[in-house]
Amino acid sequence: MTTRALHSTRVITLSGVIEATLILADGKIKEVLKGRVEREGMPFESFGEKVIMPGVIDAHVHINEPGRTEWEGFETATKAAAAGGITTLIEMPLNASPVTTTVDAFKLKLEAAKGKLHVNVGFYGGVIPNNIDDLDELLNAGVFGIKAFLTDSGIDDFPNVTEADLRKALPILKKHGAKLLVHCELETQLSVVGASVAPANARGDARRTEQTTNNQPRSYAAYLASRPAKWETDAIALMIRLSEEFDVHVHIVHVSAAEALPLIRDAKKRGLRVTAETCPHYLIFCAEEIPDGATEFKCAPPIRERANNELLWEALKDGTLDFVASDHSPAPPDIKEQQSGDFMKAWGGIAGLQFGLPAFWTGAKERGFSLEDVARLLCEHPADFLGLKQKGRIAPGCDADLVIWDPEARVVVKEEHIQHRHKLSPYSGRSLYGAVDQSMLLGCIAFQSGAFARPEARTLRA
Amino acid sequence: MTVSFRTKRFDTSIEPDVGFNGKDLALWLSDELKGWEARVFEEDWGWALIVERAGCRFLVGVYDYETNDENEYGAKWIIKCSEEVRLLRRLSFAFGGTKPELDVESVIKEIGRILRSDGEIHDVENTLEP
Numbered sequence: 374m375t376t377r378a379l380h381s382t383r384v385i386t387l388s389g390v391i392e393a394t395l396i397l398a399d400g401k402i403k404e405v406l407k408g409r410v411e412r413e414g415m416p417f418e419s420f421g422e423k424v425i426m427p428g429v430i431d432a433h434v435h436i437n438e439p440g441r442t443e444w445e446g447f448e449t450a451t452k453a454a455a456a457g458g459i460t461t462l463i464e465m466p467l468n469a470s471p472v473t474t475t476v477d478a479f480k481l482k483l484e485a486a487k488g489k490l491h492v493n494v495g496f497y498g499g500v501i502p503n504n505i506d507d508l509d510e511l512l513n514a515g516v517f518g519i520k521a522f523l524t525d526s527g528i529d530d531f532p533n534v535t536e537a538d539l540r541k542a543l544p545i546l547k548k549h550g551a552k553l554l555v556h557c558e559l560e561t562q563l564s565v566v567g568a569s570v571a572p573a574n575a576r577g578d579a580r581r582t583e584q585t586t587n588n589q590p591r592s593y594a595a596y597l598a599s600r601p602a603k604w605e606t607d608a609i610a611l612m613i614r615l616s617e618e619f620d621v622h623v624h625i626v627h628v629s630a631a632e633a634l635p636l637i638r639d640a641k642k643r644g645l646r647v648t649a650e651t652c653p654h655y656l657i658f659c660a661e662e663i664p665d666g667a668t669e670f671k672c673a674p675p676i677r678e679r680a681n682n683e684l685l686w687e688a689l690k691d692g693t694l695d696f697v698a699s700d701h702s703p704a705p706p707d708i709k710e711q712q713s714g715d716f717m718k719a720w721g722g723i724a725g726l727q728f729g730l731p732a733f734w735t736g737a738k739e740r741g742f743s744l745e746d747v748a749r750l751l752c753e754h755p756a757d758f759l760g761l762k763q764k765g766r767i768a769p770g771c772d773a774d775l776v777i778w779d780p781e782a783r784v785v786v787k788e789e790h791i792q793h794r795h796k797l798s799p800y801s802g803r804s805l806y807g808a809v810d811q812s813m814l815l816g817c818i819a820f821q822s823g824a825f826a827r828p829e830a831r832t833l834r835a
Numbered sequence: 836m837t838v839s840f841r842t843k844r845f846d847t848s849i850e851p852d853v854g855f856n857g858k859d860l861a862l863w864l865s866d867e868l869k870g871w872e873a874r875v876f877e878e879d880w881g882w883a884l885i886v887e888r889a890g891c892r893f894l895v896g897v898y899d900y901e902t903n904d905e906n907e908y909g910a911k912w913i914i915k916c917s918e919e920v921r922l923l924r925r926l927s928f929a930f931g932g933t934k935p936e937l938d939v940e941s942v943i944k945e946i947g948r949i950l951r952s953d954g955e956i957h958d959v960e961n962t963l964e965p
Binding site for chain 1: 855878879880881883894896913916917
C-alpha cells in the first residue's frame with residue numbers, strides 16, 4: 374500500500390474529535406497530524422466534514438456457515454458488515470452446523486470462511502455439557518472466548534449448561550485467562566415465599582407465561598411476559614457469583630433487563646472481572662411499539678419497555694454496560710414465522726448487523742451522546758474486550774481499519790440496501806441518522822458508496 | 836393441609852396471565868376471614884394470601900385444580916395452607932416458650948367453615964394435596 378493521507382475536519386482520535394490528517398502506510402496509521410496537512414508527492418484525500426472513525430468492532434454476530442448458510446453466510450454477512458462500517462466481527466459458536474464446540478468444527482468454520490470475507494472475522498468457541506474436555510484445545514486454537522447458554526439456545530446441538538457444568542469449565546478458562554460469554558436467562562423456579570402453598574405442578578413464571586403465549590401466540594406482550602426480567606437477573610447473579618468464586622472474566626451478552634444493571638454495577642464496584650454488552654435493538658425499539666405478529670422483532674431476551682430501555686442508555690453512559698454489539702442472528706422468513714406471526718414458534722434473532730452504527734447513533738444523539746462516545750462504545754471498548762490492541766482507535770501504530778461516515782445524513786432503510794442474506798429486518802423502513810461512505814481495512818477500501826471490494830480481510834485468532 | 840370444593844362463584848377468566856386462577860377467590864376469602872389480617876398477593880404461579888392473627892402468620896395458596904375439570908357445581912378449587920413460623924418464635928418454643936394458640940389445622944377449619952356456610956359452594960372436603 375502506498376503511503377497516503379486522509380483528512381477530515383472530524384477525526385475521532387483519543388484526544389477527541391479534531392481536524393486531522395492521517396498518514397497511512399503499510400496498512401497502519403503511521404501519523405495523526407493536527408489540521409490539514411498536504412505533503413508533496415503524497416496522495417491526499419479530504420472527506421470534508423465526514424467523520425473518520427475507527428472501524429466498528431462487532432463482538433457478537435451469528436453467521437450460520439457452514440451448515441445453515443441459507444440463513445446467513447460469510448459472504449453476505451461480511452458484505453453487510455462492511456456496508457455498515459464494521460471492519461472486524463466475532464462470530465458466535467452456534468447457529469452454524471457443526472457448532473464450534475470442538476477444534477475440528479472450528480477448522481471447518483475457518484475453511485468455510487476462506488475467500489468469502491469482506492471484513493476481519495474472529496470466532497468464539499462454545500461450552501456445552503459434553504465438551505468440557507475440548508475446551509483446552511479450542512482455546513489453544515485461538516478462539517476469542519467461550520460462549521455458554523443458561524437456557525435453551527434453540528439449537529439442539531448447543532444445549533445449555535448448568536451451574537455444575539460451568540464449575541467444571543471455569544478452571545479451564547482460568548488456566549487460559551479466557552473469557553466466558555454467557556446468555557443470561559435462567560428459567561425461574563417458584564419463589565421461596567409462596568412455594569409451600571403452590572400447586573404441585575406449578576412451575577413459576579415459565580408455567581404462567583407458557584399458558585399466556587399459547588393462548589395468544591401473536592401477542593408481543595405475551596411473548597415479553599414469557600421471558601421476564603427475573604430470568605435475566607437470576608442468571609446474572611449466578612454468573613457474578615461464579616466469576617468471583619473462580620476469578621474468571623465473565624461477559625454478559627445482550628443485557629436487556631434494566632433490573633440487572635445494579636447487579637453488574639455492584640460487581641464492577643467490587644472489582645470483579647465482569648463486563649456486559651447490550652444491543653441496538655434493545656435501545657432503539659420498545660415493547661410498546663412492537664405490533665402483534667411482528668416476529669422480526671423477536672429475540673431473546675426480549676425487547677422490553679421504553680422506560681427499561683432508557684436505563685440501558687444510562688448504563689452505557691456510566692460504564693455499567695461496556696459496549697454495544699449487534700447480536701445479528703438472522704433466519705429465513707418462514708423460520709421467522711412471518712405468515713403466522715406466531716411469536717412462540719418464530720426463530721428468536723434480530724437481523725441487524727448492517728445497521729448497528731446508524732441505529733445506535735440515531736438513539737445516542739437524541740440522548741446527548743457524542744461522537745467520541747460512539748467510538749468508545751462501538752470501537753475502542755470492544756477492541757479492549759477482545760484484546761485487539763492494534764484496533765479500535767485512531768493512533769499511530771494502529772491498524773488502518775477505518776469507517777468514514779456522515780452522522781447528519783438521514784437514510785431510510787430499504788430492502789435494496791440490505792446486504793444480509795435475507796431482507797427481513799426490524800430496521801426496514803426506519804429512518805436512521807448516519808450514512809456510511811467508506812469502510813477500510815488496513816487502509817484498503819472494503820466498501821465505498823454502495824460498491825464492495827474484497828480487501829485483505831482475514832480470520833483473526835486470539 | 837388443603838381443602839377442596841366446587842363452585843361457579845369465582846371467575847376463571849379475570850387473570851389470564853396467571854398459570855392458575857384464583858384472584859377472585861383470594862379477594863373473596865380475604866373479606867370473609869373476619870378477625871384476621873389478610874393480604875392478597877400475586878405469586879409467580881398464581882395467587883396467595885398472608886393471613887395473621889394473634890402473632891401467628893400463615894400462607895394460603897388458592898387455585899383452580901384443573902381449568903377443564905368442571906361438573907354441574909363448577910370448577911374444582913384448592914386452598915392450601917402452611918404456617919410461616921418466625922425464627923424468634925421457633926427459638927422461643929424450642930427453649931420452653933408457650934405453644935402458639937393457632938396452627939394450620941385451625942386455619943383450614945376456619946376456611947372450611949366459611950366455605951360450607953356459602954350456598955354457592957359445594958363438595959367442601961379436606962383432601963390430600965393434589
